Amino acid sequence: MMICSSFILNHTQEANEWTIYPWIHNNCNSLSDKDQLRAVSFPDIHPSSAGITEGFSMCAGDFVEVYNEESQESAWDAVVTCFFLDTAHNIVEYIEIISKILKDGGIWVNMGPLLYHFADAYGPDDDMSIELSLEDVKRVAYHYGFVMEMEKMIDTTYTANMVSMMQNRYRAAFWTMRKDVSRSKAKKRQ
Structure with a gap:
């Protein structure tokens, strides 16, 4: 979780820059084949536009x-x-x-x-x-x-x-x- 959070906070240039396929390996409870192949883009907003200011803390x-x-x-x-x-x-x-x-x-x-x-x-x-x-x-x-x-x-x-x-x-x-x-x-x- 920390590695992903750090990556998103520190290496994202724009909203929806990254795309993953979180259900690609799960064929249970799908309504259709296309559901398993559905893409998800993130982050929905650019981290620097989120109002995160000095004092924000995240530590392992x-x-x-x-x-x-x-x-x-x-x-x-x-x-x-x-x-x-x-x-x-x-x-x-x-x-x-x-x-x-x-x-x-x-x-x-x-x-x-x-x-x-x-x-x-x-x-x-x-x-x-x-x-x-x-x-x-x-x-x-x-x-x-x-x-x-x-x-x-x-x-x-x-x-x-x-x-x-x-x-x-x-x-x-x-x-x-x-x-x-x-x-x-x-x-x-x-």
């Missing part, structure tokens, strides 16, 4: 290891998590770090399901996994100083072939939360 590594550093504390105005929270072994730790790295008044935008990636890991060498309900995720966020500004559920797909006979859909949580200055300071005093 474990979220906890990279952002749970003193240098990251109160360093960010906004954090966007998309199909991300459920990748955690410990979602509480992710939320704590998001709160820690946001400036007071900072915004957290989230979109995604809670399909916990490590929920079925049972071996003796597997890290434990914490799987909270959406209700409990919001409670934890509140505990770490977040206030809900907007919330809704969105029906969506993830890497889907929209003309396939098979459609996997998510009813994903979408929200904007703000790190509340007064609640954050109150937490620091305790």
Whole structure:
């Protein structure tokens, strides 16, 4: 994912410059032969026209290891998590770090399901996994100083072939939360 993202961000000259055939090797659930041969061009907009400004961050590594550093504390105005929270072994730790790295008044935008990636890991060498309900995720966020500004559920797909006979859909949580200055300071005093 990182190699592809870096390539698109750093080596694209125009919108729809690159073309791939993502379904060429999959002959299941096709309505017609031409569906399997369908091309997809990307990116839909040129990256430099997307409003990406100084301070945009993308780095390889474990979220906890990279952002749970003193240098990251109160360093960010906004954090966007998309199909991300459920990748955690410990979602509480992710939320704590998001709160820690946001400036007071900072915004957290989230979109995604809670399909916990490590929920079925049972071996003796597997890290434990914490799987909270959406209700409990919001409670934890509140505990770490977040206030809900907007919330809704969105029906969506993830890497889907929209003309396939098979459609996997998510009813994903979408929200904007703000790190509340007064609640954050109150937490620091305790």
